[in-house]
Amino acid sequence: DADVTQTPRNRITKTGKRIMLECSQTKGHDRMYWYRQDPGLGLRLIYYSFDVKDINKGEISDGYSVSRQAQAKFSLSLESAIPNQTALYFCATSDRTGGRDEQYFGPGTRLTVT
């Protein structure tokens, strides 16, 4: 079984709809992240959380919100989806052992907003 899972894997939604992307991990890591990937732009950090009570904004948090329901679960919400939020979304986890902070990524969610 995968260590980091994301649901759904693909989603098409309409402008103005609220949508939630979910991430679960079995690695026991405290740190979790949400990124979006657009063609030619690499990955950009949306939000990150270092434990259940900690939420931090990343580079591009406008239009998004997150919830850390448990150590293993980190959800990303689009309150009112717009077409330029069409992208590939990745969840990641890390365990800051010795400052290394290697990140483990999920398989991604492809979101299309029409």
Add this chain to the structure above:
Amino acid sequence: DAKTTQPNSMESNEEEPVHLPCNHSTISGTDYIHWYRQLPSQGPEYVIHGLTSNVNNRMASLAIAEDRKSSTLILHRATLRDAAVYYCILYSPNFNKFYFGSGTKLNVKP
């Protein structure tokens, strides 16, 4: 923000070494240099990281310039499975953030 610069694409022959360059002239003294790769239709995966000294692991080697303003990821014998986008990333433990660039797309020819 700490930035990295990589060539958009590179090509290699199978079984030959590959040297993937990265410039990071604005690196700070506490930034780590990480490399990740992204295979088609997958999330990124960790390859290697370093701070000042050269590093080796089972996947690759990382050569870091003495002034730390550039680094090179070395794949000793490229295989077709190494075809991916390789990201050179600066990790700032002071700010707990990774800064991804647009990466280098490596094409491996048989």
